[in-house]
Amino acid sequence: MHARTPEQASFAASIDAFCRARTGTRAQRDALTQHGVEAHNARLYAEMAELGWLGVGISPKYGGSDGGMAEMCLFAERTSYGLAPVGGYITTAVAASPYAKFGSEAQKEKVLTGITRGRVEAISISEPDAGSDAAAITCRATRTSGGFLINGQKTWCSNAHFADHLLLVARTQSSGSRHEGLTMFCVPTGTPGVEIRGIPTLNGKEVNDVFFTDCFLPEDSVVGRLDQAWPQLMSGLNSERLLLAASMLGRGRRAFDDAVTYVKERKQFGKPIGSFQALKHRIADLATELECCELLIYRVAQMADEAPDRMLPREASMAKLKTTETAKRVAIEGVQMMGGYGYATEYDMESHLRATVISTVFGGTSEIQRDIIGKTFGL
Incomplete structure (x- = not known):
């Protein structure tokens, strides 16, 4: 796990505790999402606004806490891991950047202040x-x-x-x-x-x-x-790709943890299926890939925070490409390891698959990310 400041560690721990209390059970999540139909719950989002979390990347002038890209990524990652239905956050955070950089004072007052109070932007x-x-x-x-x-x-x-x-x-x-x-x-x-x-x-x-x-x-x-x-638009690509990557890191880690829990408990041929070498090695590979994603995301976030106006097309595209492809792989492998239960709506794995499989398309496909990375090498 990447090194966090004490403030960042406290922020992440607070989000985790909130999610355990409010979205920790399937029954809670079903009630908040109409059984998985709605990706965003305005009431839950308003509670997060009251805690000051939604303004983490916004100036105090508009009600925010003036955090950086690392803190925004932490929020996206931990809420995604906690399966909190706050799907409006990513587009809102990405939209905030052009208003903050280029908007009129009236636009900033209206939009940025609204964001800190729980309003969603598209x-x-x-x-x-x-x-x-x-x-x-x-x-x-x-x-x-x-x-x-x-x-x-x-x-x-x-x-x-x-x-x-x-x-x-x-x-x-x-x-x-x-x-x-x-x-x-x-x-x-x-x-x-x-x-x-x-x-x-x-x-x-x-x-x-x-x-x-x-x-x-x-x-x-x-x-x-x-x-x-x-x-x-180009000036805001760092934030979009990094936030999408962070969100999928959280979902990928949740799918991984769910798979590990299952293979430890499920027994066949007299022992837990996770003890079989085929699954043990699969788990080891996925854990390694997720660790690489985390280190990459927060390294690029650190670079963005050190130089907010710097364009990072190669690094941001690498983070988006690597993490979304990894999260999708984790979910697919999770379904395979869980067998029929991975496909059943009784478990969360099938929802992890639905959430991650599209991540390699939205916000710039994996093919486009590879093309961007290639261009940075003069190709």
């Missing part, structure tokens, strides 16, 4: 024809009297159905390169002309299509500079 970038190729965005923001009219469709928008605002990226210019002419907007989800439709998935209610039809946004909805969304 990010709207992907489109039906613009996923990995985000520069292919066609959702249009057209100038009109006093602001902009938005028309187009976004998809795979996590948490839009219970978010306060969408951090929208739309095209405001078509001249120049594909990466030019994109602008960020702050869009209240209740704005006329915005329609949010859920997309059913294996993991319940998480993602949405969002349709914009002559949606009017005033001038002060622009976040940062007009036509400069691309460099603003």
Whole structure:
């Protein structure tokens, strides 16, 4: 385990204790998630806000505690390990960064203060024809009297159905390169002309299509500079990839611990199945991989905290790639080791599988992460 400061160790221990008390049993989690359908429970999230945890990466000016990336990763990791249904945290934390760096004072006051009080934010970038190729965005923001009219469709928008605002990226210019002419907007989800439709998935209610039809946004909805969304997006990739990695580290560790508990208790041929070499070696390999993930994540978080404005495309992509692939492997191996029980909804392993299998797709696929890493070597 990576070295933690006394404050970080205390923070992690507090989260673990909270989760044991509030989400420690299957019955508690079922009650909070409508039996696994909902990924986020607003009441539980509000309790965490009251404890001051949701503002860990936000300035005290807006109600936060001014923590760094390491503390944000700790929160994502430990709540994920504790199976706390606070699925709105990752998109909220990622959305906070552009507002903090580029937003107006009014936007910061509204959005960042809201986050510390338990409000959820969402990010709207992907489109039906613009996923990995985000520069292919066609959702249009057209100038009109006093602001902009938005028309187009976004998809795979996590948490839009219970978010306060969408951090929208739309095209405001078509001249120049594909990466030019994109602008960020702050869009209240209740704005006329915005329609949010859920997309059913294996993991319940998480993602949405969002349709914009002559949606009017005033001038002060622009976040940062007009036509400069691309460099603003790039500046926030460290936080997105690291937080996704930290969350999957927590889920992967939970799947690992559940598997170990099972193979110690389950007996076949007169002894625990974990004593068989095939499973013992499998456990050893998975434990080693998870330890590597933890060391990588918190090393990159430390680098980010030491130089907040530094771009870390190679390191952040490595953390996201390694951890999501490892978490998925742990869950798949967990199902295999538990046999039919790993597939049964009576146990948590099948939910670990559903949660981790998509992690190598969202936030930039494993293939895209490998491509980014390769480019940093001049390839």
